[in-house]
Amino acid sequence: MTPRTQGTPSEESPVPIRGLDVDPLLDDPQTRIVVCCGSGGVGKTTTAAALGLRAAERGRRVVVLTIDPARRLAQSMGIDSLDNTPRRVKGIDDTAGGELHAMMLDMKRTFDEIVEAHADGDRARAILENPFYQSLSAGFAGTQEYMAMEKLGQLRARDEWDLIVVDTPPSRSALDFLDAPKRLGSFLDGKLIRVLMAPAKVGGRAGMKFLNVGMSMMTGALGKLLGGQLLRDVQTFVAAMDTMFGGFRTRADATYRLLQAPGTAFLVVAAPERDALREAAYFVERLAAERMPLAGLVLNRVHGSGAAHLSAERATAAAEALDETAAEDLDEAGASALDETAETAETAAEVLDEADGQVVDETDMEMDRPEGIADRPEGKAEDRTSGVTSGSGSPSGSDSSSGSDSSSGSRSPSGSSRPNGTRDQQAVDHLTSGLLKLHAERMRLLAREQRTRERFAALHPEVSMTEVAALPGDVHDLAGLRDIGDRLAARPPKTPGG
Amino acid sequence: MNPHSAAGARPPAGGSPCPAYGTWRAPGARCRTPRCRPGCPQEGRPPAYAGAALVRLEYVSRLQVVSGKGGTGKTTVAAALALALATEGRRTLLVEVEGRQGIAQLFETEALPYEERRIAVAPGGGEVFALAIDPELALLDYLQMFYKLGGAGRALKKLGAIDFATTIAPGLRDVLLTGKACEAVRRKDKRGRFAYDYVIMDAPPTGRLTRFLNVNDEVAGLARIGPIHNQAQAVMRVLKSPETAVHLVTLLEEMPVQETADGIAELRAARLPTGRIIVNMVRPTLLDETSLALVREGVPRAAVARSLSAAGLGGARRGGGADRLVTPLLGQADEYAARHALERDQRTVLAELGLPLHELPLLAEGMDMAGLFQLATRLRRQGIS
Numbered sequence: 054m055t056p057r058t059q060g061t062p063s064e065e066s067p068v069p070i071r072g073l074d075v076d077p078l079l080d081d082p083q084t085r086i087v088v089c090c091g092s093g094g095v096g097k098t099t100t101a102a103a104l105g106l107r108a109a110e111r112g113r114r115v116v117v118l119t120i121d122p123a124r125r126l127a128q129s130m131g132i133d134s135l136d137n138t139p140r141r142v143k144g145i146d147d148t149a150g151g152e153l154h155a156m157m158l159d160m161k162r163t164f165d166e167i168v169e170a171h172a173d174g175d176r177a178r179a180i181l182e183n184p185f186y187q188s189l190s191a192g193f194a195g196t197q198e199y200m201a202m203e204k205l206g207q208l209r210a211r212d213e214w215d216l217i218v219v220d221t222p223p224s225r226s227a228l229d230f231l232d233a234p235k236r237l238g239s240f241l242d243g244k245l246i247r248v249l250m251a252p253a254k255v256g257g258r259a260g261m262k263f264l265n266v267g268m269s270m271m272t273g274a275l276g277k278l279l280g281g282q283l284l285r286d287v288q289t290f291v292a293a294m295d296t297m298f299g300g301f302r303t304r305a306d307a308t309y310r311l312l313q314a315p316g317t318a319f320l321v322v323a324a325p326e327r328d329a330l331r332e333a334a335y336f337v338e339r340l341a342a343e344r345m346p347l348a349g350l351v352l353n354r355v356h357g358s359g360a361a362h363l364s365a366e367r368a369t370a371a372a373e374a375l376d377e378t379a380a381e382d383l384d385e386a387g388a389s390a391l392d393e394t395a396e397t398a399e400t401a402a403e404v405l406d407e408a409d410g411q412v413v414d415e416t417d418m419e420m421d422r423p424e425g426i427a428d429r430p431e432g433k434a435e436d437r438t439s440g441v442t443s444g445s446g447s448p449s450g451s452d453s454s455s456g457s458d459s460s461s462g463s464r465s466p467s468g469s470s471r472p473n474g475t476r477d478q479q480a481v482d483h484l485t486s487g488l489l490k491l492h493a494e495r496m497r498l499l500a501r502e503q504r505t506r507e508r509f510a511a512l513h514p515e516v517s518m519t520e521v522a523a524l525p526g527d528v529h530d531l532a533g534l535r536d537i538g539d540r541l542a543a544r545p546p547k548t549p550g551g
Numbered sequence: 552m553n554p555h556s557a558a559g560a561r562p563p564a565g566g567s568p569c570p571a572y573g574t575w576r577a578p579g580a581r582c583r584t585p586r587c588r589p590g591c592p593q594e595g596r597p598p599a600y601a602g603a604a605l606v607r608l609e610y611v612s613r614l615q616v617v618s619g620k621g622g623t624g625k626t627t628v629a630a631a632l633a634l635a636l637a638t639e640g641r642r643t644l645l646v647e648v649e650g651r652q653g654i655a656q657l658f659e660t661e662a663l664p665y666e667e668r669r670i671a672v673a674p675g676g677g678e679v680f681a682l683a684i685d686p687e688l689a690l691l692d693y694l695q696m697f698y699k700l701g702g703a704g705r706a707l708k709k710l711g712a713i714d715f716a717t718t719i720a721p722g723l724r725d726v727l728l729t730g731k732a733c734e735a736v737r738r739k740d741k742r743g744r745f746a747y748d749y750v751i752m753d754a755p756p757t758g759r760l761t762r763f764l765n766v767n768d769e770v771a772g773l774a775r776i777g778p779i780h781n782q783a784q785a786v787m788r789v790l791k792s793p794e795t796a797v798h799l800v801t802l803l804e805e806m807p808v809q810e811t812a813d814g815i816a817e818l819r820a821a822r823l824p825t826g827r828i829i830v831n832m833v834r835p836t837l838l839d840e841t842s843l844a845l846v847r848e849g850v851p852r853a854a855v856a857r858s859l860s861a862a863g864l865g866g867a868r869r870g871g872g873a874d875r876l877v878t879p880l881l882g883q884a885d886e887y888a889a890r891h892a893l894e895r896d897q898r899t900v901l902a903e904l905g906l907p908l909h910e911l912p913l914l915a916e917g918m919d920m921a922g923l924f925q926l927a928t929r930l931r932r933q934g935i936s
Contacts, residue, residue: 363864370863481845481851483842484842484855486862487838491887
């Protein structure tokens with residue numbers, strides 16, 4: 054797939070970020086395989102499941118292949134267990150004529166099936182019972198990745214689905230699945246196998262004297278190392294598997310070529326954190342080197358704020374102002390304040406009731422302002438002394454002209470800017486201070502994410518990106534996956550506060 | 552103000568640590584924040600004695616294996632642990648087995664060769680060494696050590712036997728990796744002292760951990776005789792003894808916590824020694840219980856607007872600057888409350904696992920050397936070393 058550009062880079066961002074259009078990618082009948090890769094813990098499985106669901110609800114016949122042993126896809130798709138065959142996922146919106154199937158790779162089962170399919174009864178049994186085979190198929194380094202590719206090849210060959218969405222194994226390097234088939238192939242084609250198969254033949258060739266010496270040393274060494282019995286197990290295994298080796302190699306190569314073909318789209322999944330994006334950059338480079346078609350980057354767990362015009366610094370200063378006022382109130386807390394409580398509380402309640410019903414329409418007006426111009430002009434023009442008494446920490450002064458509502462009349466002469474030292478208002482002030490600190494934290498996070506993303510975009514300007522806003526909790530059900538799908542397909546990529 | 556977050560990592564003069572959270576309180580401060588849970592003996596009490604800074608365990612296993620779900624910060628925690636254990640002139644070895652060069656990235660050095668080299672000096676003169684175990688070189692190393700197979704090793708390599716042994720042969724790769732770590736645990740210098748006081752292994756993620764550690768058992772079953780068999784048996788003896796502790800790193804999120812619970816069950820079933828649970832990247836408490844209750848009950852919007860206005864953020868009247876902040880700020884508070892509730896549930900799940908729990912804060916500015924030292928200090932104060 055060619056990367057889909059959105060054309061107009063977002064204006065707020067100094068580094069142009071190309072938008073990734075997910076829907077055309079999923080809708081394109083030419084797209085047959087989508088591979089989600091990325092480091093652990095960035096939401097690869099959820100992304101794969103969400104893409105699968107979205108494609109299915111947009112009318113395609115989709116199968117999602119997950120390889121993760123944690124059975125997470127099963128959880129997020131609301132299926133109790135996934136076995137080695139695709140199961141239809143119920144409860145999706147099939148008005149567009151699509152279907153969703155899901156499966157979880159059982160690598161031992163996949164390996165066994167290959168053996169059973171390619172060897173006759175006795176021979177298959179001999180292989181399946183071989184201790185060496187049993188360990189190999191139970192999943193040591195490389196087997197999982199190899200079997201994932203094998204299964205992908207099988208699913209593609211069945212041609213029952215328009216689209217296969219693959220989640221890659223949680224490998225030490227998430228691109229192991231590209232290397233494993235090659236490694237297995239080179240091993241199966243290698244000299245060692247020939248040695249194990251027919252040591253006499255190799256040794257007997259002319260001009261192979263050196264190898265011959267090496268050979269006896271080597272069989273000796275292997276025997277020493279593994280124990281004679283293991284060596285015999287390996288030899289028996291290799292002999293039994295003999296006819297299948299060619300097949301393994303051929304299929305591994307075919308799957309590899311399938312991944313390079315135009316019907317395949319790789320999506321690199323990452324979180325907007327330094328390490329995750331560093332790894333994503335590595336994937337991008339590696340995919341390019343392997344000539345694998347990269348569709349773009351999915352940036353998960355991106356944060357935003359509806360109040361991005363309020364900078365972290367200003368929010369912190371305002372929180373401090375509130376905290377200081379509270380401390381002062383504590384000091385001068387007198388019985389008189391308590392007497393007034395009831396009355397002011399009532400007044401406050403009236404005001405609150407009134408305000409509660411209000412829909413604030415202007416909210417959007419200032420939302421998209423970059424944080425640099427957070428100080429509003431009207432605030433600057435105000436008389437700073439009439440605001441908060443403890444306002445030394447507040448950089449912009451207060452907007453006292455707007456204080457002409459009922460609360461401004463009840464300001465205490467002690468200089469507190471708040472209506473009164475009532476307990477309710479104190480609790481609200483305390484909460485507000487917390488809200489401001491929370492916001493300051495959020496704004497610092499936004500700035501960090503923005504920096505990280507820009508660094509990546511500067512390094513890889515050719516990579517299209519889509520962003521998924523962070524959710525407070527985990528995704529458990531189809532509705533959650535659908536929501537993620539909507540976010541994946543939303544455009545353009547948001548700048549903080551967008 | 553939360554005394555935990557206020558005091559930070561540096562001990563104030565005469566301060567004392569909260570044993571449950573490992574943070575410092577100013578002298579005389581009471582430990583009564585919502586985060587200070589039952590189990591913190593300092594709860595609600597003024598600190599007793601300023602010198603009681605380090606809680607020492609009677610026995611700290613010499614091989615500390617650190618695992619966890621991908622993305623939880625295993626490597627970071629392993630490195631912080633190696634620093635924390637390298638106190639008072641002790642030597643620790645931080646071992647990497649997955650060829651990711653995560654240690655080099657973390658310590659901001661060039662890629663580590665297959666060689667033990669010093670990467671950090673801890674406060675008090677302790678030293679941290681690091682080793683990235685390469686299975687291929689480990690095998691050649693092993694052959695050389697036990698069989699003096701210099702030339703034959705090269706011949707083996709040429710034939711692809713080393714490749715075979717380290718990438719394809721079942722479990723052999725893992726025996727070599729764990730075997731090398733165990734060798735470092737048992738190695739002694741000329742005077743008969745251990746070469747390293749502690750060996751900390753940055754292990755594969757939880758999903759593959761038990762298979763990785765138990766692989767020696769599997770190989771021992773496969774190779775029923777011979778040196779690999781013996782080697783595997785010897786390694787298993789170390790791994791299953793109290794000399795080893797397996798720690799799991801998690802986040803306060805559902806999936807990592809579930810994986811931690813599964814991992815512990817698997818480790819127990821395989822009779823591998825479980826150590827501690829380290830909750831990483833714990834976010835600071837920004838809204839206390841009182842404020843959270845207000846958010847839940849639905850705080851009057853105008854009251855919040857007035858507070859914001861009083862703090863200098865514009866007018867409180869409808870459409871005023873402060874008023875317009877209310878919706879987004881309360882929205883962020885709702886998100887915080889949802890996450891807070893989720894985190895509380897996850898803490899409960901973790902507490903039921905019956906292992907000592909530790910928490911490390913989220914370092915907002917990302918991980919660097921300063922951050923590592925900060926985490927190491929936290930671990931030390933929580934009595935992990």
